[in-house]
Amino acid sequence: MTERFEVPARLRNTSLALIAVGVLVLIIGGVTMLGGHDHHDKTRFWLVLLQNSVFFLLLTVASVFIQAAASLAQGGWIVAYKRVPEAIGANVWVFGVIAGAILIFIATAFDVDGHNTIYHWVHPHGDKILEGKSAFLNKEMFIGFTVVAIALWSFFGRKFRALSIAQESAPKNSTKIYWTVFKWSAAFLLVYALTQMSTIPWLWIMSIDAHWYSTMFSWYTFASAFVSGMSVIMLFVVYLKNQGNLEIVTKEHVHDLGKFMFAFSVFWTYVWFAQYMLIWYSNIPEETTYFKMRQHGPYSLIWYSVFIINFIMPILILMARPSKRNYFTVSFMAVVIIFGHWLDFFIMTMPGPLGGHWVLSWYELGIFAGFAGLLIFTVSNTLSKASLVPANHPLLKEAMIHQS
Amino acid sequence: MAIKKFAVACYDDEEVLFPAVKKVRNSGYKLHDVYTPFPVHGLDGALGLKETDLHVAGFIYGITGTSTAVGFMSWIFCSDWPINFGGKPHWSLPAFIPITFELTVLFAAVGMVLTFCYLNQIMPGVKKHVFHPRQTDDLFVVALEINDHTNEEEVINFLKSTNAVETSIQVAESEWWFGRWDKKEPYELA
Numbered sequence: 001m002t003e004r005f006e007v008p009a010r011l012r013n014t015s016l017a018l019i020a021v022g023v024l025v026l027i028i029g030g031v032t033m034l035g036g037h038d039h040h041d042k043t044r045f046w047l048v049l050l051q052n053s054v055f056f057l058l059l060t061v062a063s064v065f066i067q068a069a070a071s072l073a074q075g076g077w078i079v080a081y082k083r084v085p086e087a088i089g090a091n092v093w094v095f096g097v098i099a100g101a102i103l104i105f106i107a108t109a110f111d112v113d114g115h116n117t118i119y120h121w122v123h124p125h126g127d128k129i130l131e132g133k134s135a136f137l138n139k140e141m142f143i144g145f146t147v148v149a150i151a152l153w154s155f156f157g158r159k160f161r162a163l164s165i166a167q168e169s170a171p172k173n174s175t176k177i178y179w180t181v182f183k184w185s186a187a188f189l190l191v192y193a194l195t196q197m198s199t200i201p202w203l204w205i206m207s208i209d210a211h212w213y214s215t216m217f218s219w220y221t222f223a224s225a226f227v228s229g230m231s232v233i234m235l236f237v238v239y240l241k242n243q244g245n246l247e248i249v250t251k252e253h254v255h256d257l258g259k260f261m262f263a264f265s266v267f268w269t270y271v272w273f274a275q276y277m278l279i280w281y282s283n284i285p286e287e288t289t290y291f292k293m294r295q296h297g298p299y300s301l302i303w304y305s306v307f308i309i310n311f312i313m314p315i316l317i318l319m320a321r322p323s324k325r326n327y328f329t330v331s332f333m334a335v336v337i338i339f340g341h342w343l344d345f346f347i348m349t350m351p352g353p354l355g356g357h358w359v360l361s362w363y364e365l366g367i368f369a370g371f372a373g374l375l376i377f378t379v380s381n382t383l384s385k386a387s388l389v390p391a392n393h394p395l396l397k398e399a400m401i402h403q404s
Numbered sequence: 405m406a407i408k409k410f411a412v413a414c415y416d417d418e419e420v421l422f423p424a425v426k427k428v429r430n431s432g433y434k435l436h437d438v439y440t441p442f443p444v445h446g447l448d449g450a451l452g453l454k455e456t457d458l459h460v461a462g463f464i465y466g467i468t469g470t471s472t473a474v475g476f477m478s479w480i481f482c483s484d485w486p487i488n489f490g491g492k493p494h495w496s497l498p499a500f501i502p503i504t505f506e507l508t509v510l511f512a513a514v515g516m517v518l519t520f521c522y523l524n525q526i527m528p529g530v531k532k533h534v535f536h537p538r539q540t541d542d543l544f545v546v547a548l549e550i551n552d553h554t555n556e557e558e559v560i561n562f563l564k565s566t567n568a569v570e571t572s573i574q575v576a577e578s579e580w581w582f583g584r585w586d587k588k589e590p591y592e593l594a
Contacts, residue, residue: 277498283490321459403446 003388005245007380015377022370029363039112040357046106047118048364051349053099054204055228055342056371057150058196058221060095062229063088064157065192068185076398077256080249082164082390084236087382088229090161093154094378095371100150103204107142117353121210129211137210142203149195156188161382168391178394197222205345208352212290216275221348223268227310228341230260231334236379238331245388248400251325255404258324261337265314268341269307294347298356302347309340342368408549408578410436411559412535413568415544418444424566425450428546431562436547436578439539458523462516469511473504525580533576543570549578 026049033041063085070078078085106118116122121137124130130137160181167177201221206213214220234257240246241254279287294303313336323329350358390396411433415421421444428435429452438451481487482494492499521527539545546568550559556573563571 273498273501277501280498319463321455 003245003247005240005243005380005384005388007384008243011239011376011380015373015380018369018373019377020373021366022373025363025366025370029366033363039117040354042112043117043353044357044359044363046102046110047349047353048367049102050106050118050204051345052342052367052371053095053102054349055225055345056375057092057095057099057153058225059229059232059338060088060092060375061153061157061192061196062226063233064092064153064160064188065196065226066229066233067160068156068188068192071181071185072189074182074395076395077253077402077404079390079393079395079399080253080402081233081237081240081246082393083383083386083388084233084240084379086161086164087379088232088236088375089157090382091375091378092157093150094374096150096154100146103146104143107139119207119210121207133210137203137207142207145195145199145203149191149200152191152195156184156191159184160188164390164393165386167393168387170392172392173394174392175394196225205348208349209290211286214275214279214287214290216271216278220268220271220275223264223271224341224344227261227264227268228338230257230264231337232375233257234261234330234334235338236383238327238334240383240388241327248389250402252402252404253399254327254330255321255324256402258318258330258333259404261330261333262314262318262324265310265318265337269311272307272310290351293351293355297351298358299347299351302343302360306340306344306347309336310344313340406578407575408436409551409554410535410574410576410578411548411550411554411556411563412572412574413546413548413563413566414536414538414570415546415567416542416569418544420567421544421546422447422450424546424568427566428548433559433562434549436549439535439545439547441540441542441544444544456523458516458519461519462512465515466508466512468515469508470504472511473507474500477503527580530580530582532580533574533578535574535576536570 029045029048033045036042066078067082067085067089069075106116107122110116110118119142121130121133122139124134124137163177163181163184170177196218198218201218202213205221206217234254237246237249237254237257241249276291279291293299314333317329317333318324346360346364393399413424415424418440421438421440425435425438425447435451438447440447477500478495481496486494488494489496489499525532535547536543536545546563548559548563550556550573560571560573
């Protein structure tokens with residue numbers, strides 16, 4: 001039982017067009033913003049690249065995470081569309097290289113009139129708080145963690161895919177590779193816990209507001225990345241279903257993916273609110289400045305939109321069983337959730353360096369389109385390289401008769 | 405409370421049960437219920453049971469909990485006994501959220517458990533007719549509802565043809581009633 005996926009010309013052209021839009025916007029942005037004299041423009045140019053590359057990298061790594069979590073829990077239902085998260089995970093390195101280059105450039109070479117306006121902890125001199133944090137928050141640590149995390153994520157993403165493809169040609173009823181994946185999954189969860197779920201969001205995003213800190217922050221970033229990662233998987237699954245592929249995926253699997261989107265939207269809100277409420281309650285000035293800017297300041301429109309898009313909409317629309325089993329509602333909500341969490345990353349990164357000078361316009365949306373095009377292009381390419389049905393997988397039968 | 409007549413068949417394997425249930429549904433006899441010692445996957449589909457409305461009830465209980473919590477706290481902190489907590493406004497919504505969440509969960513959970521018990525006719529101190537003592541042990545019991553016009557011999561023969569290991573005709577209360585387990589049933593078994 002094998003099933004091949006040919007990348008349709010329309011999909012390829014659309015993704016290439018999106019990439020072209022991104023590159024064009026990047027060039028125009030580079031000429032107008034970096035060539036000008038406004039230091040906000042220079043900051044905006046790099047900050048948008050940082051926001052988008054980190055968002056898309058963390059979203060693709062979430063696919064590796066769901067594979068590892070499902071393998072460890074011996075979950076059978078995910079096997080039906082296993083190739084989709086695998087293909088996303090195998091392309092972590094693409095986004096990793098881009099994000100790594102941007103992040104390391106910003107930490108080492110970015111300079112506006114002698115100041116690093118994005119990571120101002122790079123020059124902590126004279127700042128008591130930053131000097132206190134400098135044992136962790138310094139260039140060497142930043143580069144080290146970035147390189148190691150991205151290398152490990154890319155390695156695991158490709159490893160899981162390679163093992164899964166090796167299973168196809170393994171002897172029938174052999175569970176050797178299955179248990180190998182089990183062990184690698186345990187190792188990946190450890191890596192993931194020490195990077196995405198703790199240190200990496202501190203370094204990449206939280207250090208933009210270097211004076212402020214929150215112990216919930218990494219969980220909050222993880223929730224954002226994970227729910228958008230599940231939405232991306234959902235979009236690919238629905239697309240492949242519409243193309244007539246993935247015959248073994250039924251409404252039951254779509255229903256369960258929808259449950260993930262619903263449940264982790266609620267989880268995101270829980271973490272988002274927990275972080276907010278503790279700071280609101282204790283009312284300490286150095287902590288509340290973070291939310292002062294976001295909730296009451298120039299970002300309040302985005303702040304409340306993020307809450308409505310990421311919580312009110314999923315909970316009202318995805319709560320009912322029929323809507324999780326309807327291809328239109330789930331794919332519509334997947335797009336909404338991805339955009340909502342992109343806005344969430346926007347509001348994590350922009351306020352620190354830009355303050356009231358934020359813009360959400362052609363440049364921001366163009367770069368987003370470019371990254372989305374790159375994701376579609378690379379993932380659909382990888383999908384077409386192997387059979388869509390993980391033949392010989394011990395849990396394949398269980399996945400096929402799955403009932404949610 | 406309604407005393408009814410039942411034709412009861414017992415099966416000793418779920419692989420026999422499924423074809424039997426299918427035959428019973430095709431035969432035109434009125435299926436009362438099926439009792440199994442453990443939850444059998446796919447039996448609800450084989451019986452043609454429709455999706456339960458329990459979650460709609462859960463949603464209504466949850467909304468009731470939410471509005472109770474917000475309404476009650478708003479009344480206490482704004483009009484009944486306003487206190488200044490650390491200079492916060494009297495109507496401090498973020499501080500209400502955790503309790504609102506808890507009450508939503510509590511109302512939904514307790515309400516759904518009670519509704520579930522009501523729908524399944526189970527409750528402490530409530531009695532229901534047991535068609536076969538081994539239906540909680542190792543037998544799968546199918547009960548058909550029949551009446552005085554039914555040809556009993558024909559039903560029994562039909563049930564035997566579905567590979568039932570044991571068959572019987574029983575006159576029993578079809579609903580639940582209050583009473584203790586050690587009390588005798590309010591009628592004689594046929």
